[in-house]
Amino acid sequence: MTIPRLRLDDLYYMTAHIYSNQNSDRHVSQTFSHFVEVCGMLAIHDRNKRREGFEFADAICKALGWFFPLMSKLRVRSIEEMIFRKFPYVCPYCRKEPHNDAICKAVRGAKPTVDHEALRTEYERNWHRRPATLNEWQKMFQDIYPRSTEDRGRSSLGLLEELGELAEAIRVYERHPKYFIGEAADVFSYLMGLANEHSIRLLMREDKEFSIEEEYINRYWGLCAQCGYRVCICPPIPESTVGRMAKELGVEPGEALFLVDDSEMYSRGKSVADQVFSSLASLPTPPYRFPFDRGEANSILMFQMIDLAEKISEKDPVQAKHLLRHAYEIGKHSAIAGSILRKEVIEKVIKPLEDKWPEVAPTVAETLKIELPQPTIESKSRLARPLRVLLVFANPIDSRRLELDSEERSIREAVRLSRYRDCIELTTMLAATTDDLRRKLLDSSFDLLHFSGHGSPEGAIFADLNRMSVTVKIEALRKLVAEYRDIKCVLLNSCFSLKDINESLCDFTIGMTALVGDSAAIAFATGFYDALGAGFPYPRAIKEGQIAVGLKNLSLPLKILTKEEFID
DSSP: OOOOOOOHHHHHHHHHHHTHHHHHTSOHHHHHHHHHHHHGGGGHHHHOOOBTTBOHHHHHHHHHHHHHHHHHHTTOSOHHHHHHHHOSSSOTTTOOSSOOHHHHHHHHHHOSSOOHHHHHHHHHHTGGGOOOSHHHHHHHHHHHSOOOTTOOSHHHHHHHHHHHHHHHHHHTTTTOTHHHHHHHHHHHHHHHHHHHHHHHHHHHHHOOOOOHHHHHHHHOSSSOTTTOOSSOOOOSSOGGGTTSSSOOOOOOTTOOOSOSOTHHHHHHHHHHHHHHHHGGGGSSSOOTTSOTTBHHHHHHHHHHHHHHHHHHTTTOHHHHHHHHHHHHHHHHTOBOTTOOOOHHHIIIIIHHHHHHHHHHHHHHHHHHHHSOOOOOTHHHHOOOOOEEEEEEEEOOTTSOOOOHHHHHHHHHHHHHTSTTGGGEEEEEESSOOHHHHHHHHHHSOOSEEEEEEOEETTEEEEEOTTSOEEEEEHHHHHHHHHTOTTOOEEEEESTTTTTTOOSOSSSEEEEESSOOOHHHHHHHHHHHHHHHHTTOOHHHHHHHHHHHHHHTTOOOOEEEEESSOEEO
């Protein structure tokens, strides 16, 4: 067989095309988690672990087979340019080929990141040396970071570290994409490092040459090797992959290993948190790393100090005044969530409190021994249970492609930017089947059920196990929702979903009476969740969704049903 000469970008685009439909229905976190899953298979390289019918070549090719769709999901235009930008035929830190370990350690210890200007100069100077084929890229990394027979765990441990850094880069990608480029290139470099180590070992042990390029094309030859289609139509969880890595544990009938209702987790967790936080008063020194400079933690700790001051005011009025003064300082220094603890806060609040606490603590501890338990945190903060939202997306392969990933991203962005973002819990189901939905409702409790996908006057269109269209009548959904009293709102963001329906499925049912475009559906969802995140009830959220649609000069055939009446 003659292997065509393909550039690295050719392999990238080919693989992304094969799995384009599959990838479109997945959230980026799902694609990344699957990439991490297959990277775990690379452990056979250093552990000499045997798997029947599975070798290192299978593992490294499968890792690349998921690395490419991940890059596609994050809209990388050129894999070659991305990698060469970080590794322009030199080490990005010492800028040597091969890299100089002594210089590298000195550079990394002195600066928090690479010298971007110097690295770009190398990028432009060495552009003519840029590798083409996958084998040539493997050779470039061998030239920069030579491997030998003595290397044990070097690439495996490096890959593990870089996967963690890539996870962080993907998490902040929408706001800070600059981190992703470098970390993705680092991950690729360690995949090539593993390939180089394997090449050397194979040559030494069996006198065989290893061509990662040939191995890859033999497994990805223009179509999916599992289903045989040029664009993969494999089910979301193929039977052949179940138990491939994870090993099952027998579960006997009657064993209650999982919670049926997450309210138990919430109530028990809150009770323990109250106890832990209340124990602050008995500590020899306060936990100065506690983030009391932000959010509700700030007010809770301030009330705690006031309570303690009141309790010891008669026994030790001097220390009580100190506590009140600290409570005042704590209240003044409230910061936004996720910010870095400011130096002035440490100097003005934390350090004085830490220094004074040994004098205050004995009086507090003595007082608390003879008094009733302190009020719980709930009496101070009045925290409400989060709004639990289930986002159900379905786009069968035999239907027109919808921008469901854009809708989900817009919803999450709306919640993330909202004032009460911590009070909304989003759970997403992609490429959902009716069984997926039914089991999810059995497993967890939700307040809002949001379906997005195709619809018809007969009902909502889900995907079956083969990802083909199946219509679910609204009356069937009504019976399903009726079993779950927590569901107060159902949003059917799909065409014709409420065309002939005049009776609400629960307290609020929102749907469409005619065709609806992707842009209008996304605009409504964005406005709807903006309002929920701002703390408004469903009627105001619905109105905000309509306002968002109108401001974009779009139209939406919206219908709103309640238990008492319906509104066109």
